[in-house]
Amino acid sequence: MVTKSYKAGAPEQYDPSQFPAFAVTVDVVILTMSDGVLHMLLVRRGETPFKGMWAIPGGFKRPNETLHEAARRELAEETGVDVPTLLTQFGAYGDPDRDPRMNVVTIGYLAVLREVGAIVAGTDAAEALLVPVADVLRGRLDLAFDHEQIVRDAIERVRTELEVTGIATAFVGQTFTLAELRAVYEGTWGVQLDAANFRRSVVAEDGWVIPTGRLAPPGPSGGRPAELYRAGKAWKHGGPIHRLKSTERKSRQ
Amino acid sequence: MVTKSYKAGAPEQYDPSQFPAFAVTVDVVILTMSDGVLHMLLVRRGETPFKGMWAIPGGFKRPNETLHEAARRELAEETGVDVPTLLTQFGAYGDPDRDPRMNVVTIGYLAVLREVGAIVAGTDAAEALLVPVADVLRGRLDLAFDHEQIVRDAIERVRTELEVTGIATAFVGQTFTLAELRAVYEGTWGVQLDAANFRRSVVAEDGWVIPTGRLAPPGPSGGRPAELYRAGKAWKHGGPIHRLKSTERKSRQ
DNA sequence: TTGGTTCTTGTCGTTTTGACTTGAACTAGG
């Protein structure tokens, strides 16, 4: 028992100096889609504890900012990307021994980016790493603190978020082809989706994606030019709109 | 800007004394089903700030316990119920001005109970109140701090949780009739479900509910005795198992 | 021109869904 100076009973009666102090941090799991594979950003710790190990980018919350603002600031500091949207809180972590030096409670945020190259360019290349999330989920990388568990929760969250909200369009550009959007689902869920059925279910939902009328240039191996779409306003930072559970073809993994 | 004594740049380099201290609390939204209506527990604040106002039960996290343990302790202190399960974390709140006196970050937990009478009996009756959540959602009660927003998030969470997990069985007893289980969905979603279709979709899912072979005594107004079921082990504290989106009949509300 | 690739459109059988009906088992009231 490491109980210090705080009154155990009598809740609602407190005094700033009488209750345990915690450091509050914000950790951001930054996801992006690269070549059909879901990747995440890791940074190398320069200080003890866990010096030299890979970790999720994050930092201390300041007293005069909200949690969301702190997450946005950390994202901007680490990647140079300052997007006001697509920053989803997914969990809080406060085990007593998660930081060996002090009591730290961290709030986990999930960020989705589409630019890949610019991300690592923001910081020192030797200190930042873009790895497939599958490598982390399989325990191939030792992460600092309880960051592996945090990553697991983040991935589980983005998978259900993908099914229920319109977060998928955050992975792709301003305009996109349905093949690109489909790759987001396939890479995140680890499934193969039927292109025809995917198209049908996506287009059927009203306001989900809207055609621009333009065509994308075909890939290097030829193929028919795909129609370009842009994200409908329906999904913008919000509740359950889209629901894609069909169009499955093969089992996950 | 109220920035105090902490280094703005150079993350990963810190010292316990150099960074802003926060109080960390845990607030528990305690839900129960009473007469087909979703209710929640409120307690009256005895101290400033917001003295005399209704609030969600909660309290400070201790340095030597996890967040989950803190939530469980608060739940036990407030209701006398000590259930190891069905305590779901749903959000963290840390706006700078959410507590006028100090920096407080609170973690929101969601608890589901089935016993109704025993809840308020735990504390002083004048200081505890079981109200329909609809009253809170409609803004009829002024809650302390940002607790109204916390409640909104909790309700939204339990609604989707109901759809995706087996949390519904936490509202009912050890054994239950399908009518009781259906009332949970109806009360939480504010819809009317077709009894026949509800039965079909619930029984179809394997391991979701399992029949006991016994019958429940019919109600005071007669009627055929209903079969008694118990919760399948499939849902126990876990991932997406059940999915009830059909069996709808009329629009919500 | 031919073959290969990718996207779009269409078809088809199965499953699921939503609404409804029928029958079974009980209570209450005459």
Added chain:
DNA sequence: CCTAGTTCAAGTCAAAACGACAAGAACCAA
């Protein structure tokens, strides 16, 4: 004891959704 009312179980049925597949369109490279 009989009947009306109530609640639950089980069946029916048409419409919609789903999953799989086939065919056609539009591009590239050789």
